[in-house]
Amino acid sequence: MAKVLETYRRVCKAFPDHRAEVVNGRIVVSDVPTWEHSKITSRLLKMIFGVIAEHDWEVGERVKLFLGPQADRYVPDLTVVLGEPRTRGDDEVHAQDTALVVEVASPSSVHDDHVTKPREYAKVGVPLYLLIDPAQGIVILFSLPTATGYQHRTEVGLGAPLDLSEPWKITIDTGRLIDSDEGKTSSSE
Template structure:
């Protein structure tokens, strides 16, 4: 008798919508968030307690200079980027308030005017590579608060090839945040959070 390979049925990879639905149905432990990074569901911890003060300082300054109708917040929402099958929950965001009047659990990333990520050992690579690439095509301003290096970098002027402008300062020095904000961000309060 000759053995023959039995063809195995292969399942198609899950769609972006399938992955979003799975994230919604997940019972993520308190203190953790689930995002779609590199086409996979990634669960990582929310920021450490010591990040609260610099996040609050940043949120207050951004809120005072946000475009009309936009809100600055640290609420745990996912913003979807369907063109690249990604959904991120930035530590801090500024977005058009109208985005939160939609049905569903994931806001449209087109509503974002700014995102800020606070680096940690577990998220650093995604913040500096994956998210930089995705945000750089759509989001007007991206701030990377690099807690490990005590620096903040502002990326702006998105294009199909990524951000065209970058400025980095050490904590304690002012950072120019371009339009649609147009102000000098005071970073003195960031160092105490590290």
């Protein structure tokens, strides 16, 4: 893994305008998110910003999460961190110091976002992982992390309300995350 992380650092320097992650020991380089992708995170941020401001948390986009010295490196679409998080170097935040990690799935990241990342985020104690999948028309909130995975998973169709647990205590109107009525359903766990 040390060799992969060294190569990863070189890739990040060589492609500073791209999103580079280490997922399951492989380096994944992708383009900057599309406008549609960015609108979803922007709209979510508008809905949750009051709670972020109230708690004096910080928000970052394209922030590398430190999952351990010999572990993968993820770059979520949106990361909310507690006050003054621990950092590793000047570009990585300790994953356990987050309040919320958000991914918007794209066709190339579906497996990683739905399977790999929830498992790894739970192992290191990320309290809430929110996955928005416009192609499948769903939003999933993973909570109660353990060393073997998240104990709780709530899935709703885009358009249905989704409650964020403590310390958030808010309901997200997932219908406001997208432009059209396509794919909106009201299924729940």
